[in-house]
Amino acid sequence: MKRLLIVHHTPSPSVQAMFEAVRAGASTDEIEGVDVVSRAALAATAVDVMEADGYLLGSPVNLGYLSGALKHFFDQIYYPCLEETARRPFGAFLHGNNDATGGLRALESITTGLAWKAVQPPVVVVGEPSKADIDACWELGAVTAAELGEV
Numbered sequence: 001m002k003r004l005l006i007v008h009h010t011p012s013p014s015v016q017a018m019f020e021a022v023r024a025g026a027s028t029d030e031i032e033g034v035d036v037v038s039r040a041a042l043a044a045t046a047v048d049v050m051e052a053d054g055y056l057l058g059s060p061v062n063l064g065y066l067s068g069a070l071k072h073f074f075d076q077i078y079y080p081c082l083e084e085t086a087r088r089p090f091g092a093f094l095h096g097n098n099d100a101t102g103g104l105r106a107l108e109s110i111t112t113g114l115a116w117k118a119v120q121p122p123v124v125v126v127g128e129p130s131k132a133d134i135d136a137c138w139e140l141g142a143v144t145a146a147e148l149g150e151v
């Protein structure tokens with residue numbers, strides 16, 4: 001059994017809707033052999049990261065950067081996980097209300113440093129998530145889970 005770890009900071013209904021869709025996609029019955037585990041970014045540990053085989057990361061964009069919560073997660077796990085988790089697959093979703101560029105840049109910089117491999121470009125939503133945005137989040141979850149399991 002492979003483990004897919006979702007690390008998210010979910011402070012509002014918009015991000016909650018994206019998170020729920022990502023988790024639903026990751027947990028779809030069409031993919032077998034993947035155990036999906038969710039952790040709030042402020043509670044996730046380096047052990048959680050090392051024990052997983054792939055990752056889904058979610059955050060609002062605040063003050064032109066990732067949320068402090070997801071930044072704190074990366075600050076904690078970066079060096080303990082650097083060697084052991086290199087080349088593991090990940091997907092990501094970000095939400096902002098006007099400009100998510102800084103958050104996306106930070107996410108790319110950190111995950112490049114960790115040498116994690118993006119299964120697809122992050123899903124970035126600005127403003128209220130549309131049906132298409134929520135569908136894209138579901139797809140992100142499913143595609144990332146499919147990378148680990150059997151379809």
Ligand SMILES: Cc1cc2nc3c(=O)[nH]c(=O)nc-3n(C[C@H](O)[C@H](O)[C@H](O)COP(=O)(O)O)c2cc1C
Nearest residue numbers: 012013014060061062063064095096097098099100
């Ligand atoms: C302190 C603070 C800073 C924020 N900075 C940004 C920002 O730089 N860019 C952006 O697109 N949205 C920004 N936002 C909006 C958040 O990304 C947004 O509130 C969050 O994704 C949740 O969405 P919602 O409030 O529509 O539910 C900020 C929100 C707060 C509270």
